[in-house]
Amino acid sequence: SQTIHQWPATLVQPVGSPLSLECTVEGTSNPNLYWYRQAAGRGLQLLFYSVGIGQISSEVPQNLSASRPQDRQFILSSKKLLLSDSGFYLCAWSVGLPGPEQFFGPGTRLTVL
Amino acid sequence: GENVEQHPSTLSVQEGDSAVIKCTYSDSASNYFPWYKQELGKGPQLIIDIRSNVGEKKDQRIAVTLNKTAKHFSLHITETQPEDSAVYFCAATGGKLVFGAGTILRVKS
Numbered sequence: 386s387q388t389i390h391q392w393p394a395t396l397v398q399p400v401g402s403p404l405s406l407e408c409t410v411e412g413t414s415n416p417n418l419y420w421y422r423q424a425a426g427r428g429l430q431l432l433f434y435s436v437g438i439g440q441i442s443s444e445v446p447q448n449l450s451a452s453r454p455q456d457r458q459f460i461l462s463s464k465k466l467l468l469s470d471s472g473f474y475l476c477a478w479s480v481g482l483p484g485p486e487q488f489f490g491p492g493t494r495l496t497v498l
Numbered sequence: 499g500e501n502v503e504q505h506p507s508t509l510s511v512q513e514g515d516s517a518v519i520k521c522t523y524s525d526s527a528s529n530y531f532p533w534y535k536q537e538l539g540k541g542p543q544l545i546i547d548i549r550s551n552v553g554e555k556k557d558q559r560i561a562v563t564l565n566k567t568a569k570h571f572s573l574h575i576t577e578t579q580p581e582d583s584a585v586y587f588c589a590a591t592g593g594k595l596v597f598g599a600g601t602i603l604r605v606k607s
Binding site: 429434475486487491492494 | 534539541542543544587594595597599600
């Protein structure tokens, strides 16, 4: 069966510091991968998605970037965090066309102080 | 692009009662409609979904109905239990998933 992991589970970072969040998927090949941000416990905003290694699509302009160095690894990064980057970051995967049947990871709670 | 509206934003029901959450979508090309349940501090969990060629789907105490003409779909939970308390999200897609804003469901025992 497929499983998705995210780490760290929680993170507290000062403004201006760098960020690296990691997501890995097991039990499937060539998944589509997604990064979402959820603010204030509600609403899911799609940040990035990837249909293959090195292929990244950005949905909204922001202070973040994403990379996919391996088939089942997706990384969310920032060079300098802003207060507004605080939130709950969720990674998801799907197979086939982007969209249907996405499965989410446990999330990372990021607090920027 | 697709726009999904979800109502109500909060819903309180007595244990054993039914709960209904409704969503409307704007893009008539959307053909897949999932529902997610999110417990506090966890990632959303896919609980049921429906495709555009089906009008209704049931899985034990939960069901989803779809009205393509009116472009709305609903989640029905019967015999609610305290463990049903969570935030529920609807979504729609013809390509990329677009989520509703969520409904906080509280089941009072």
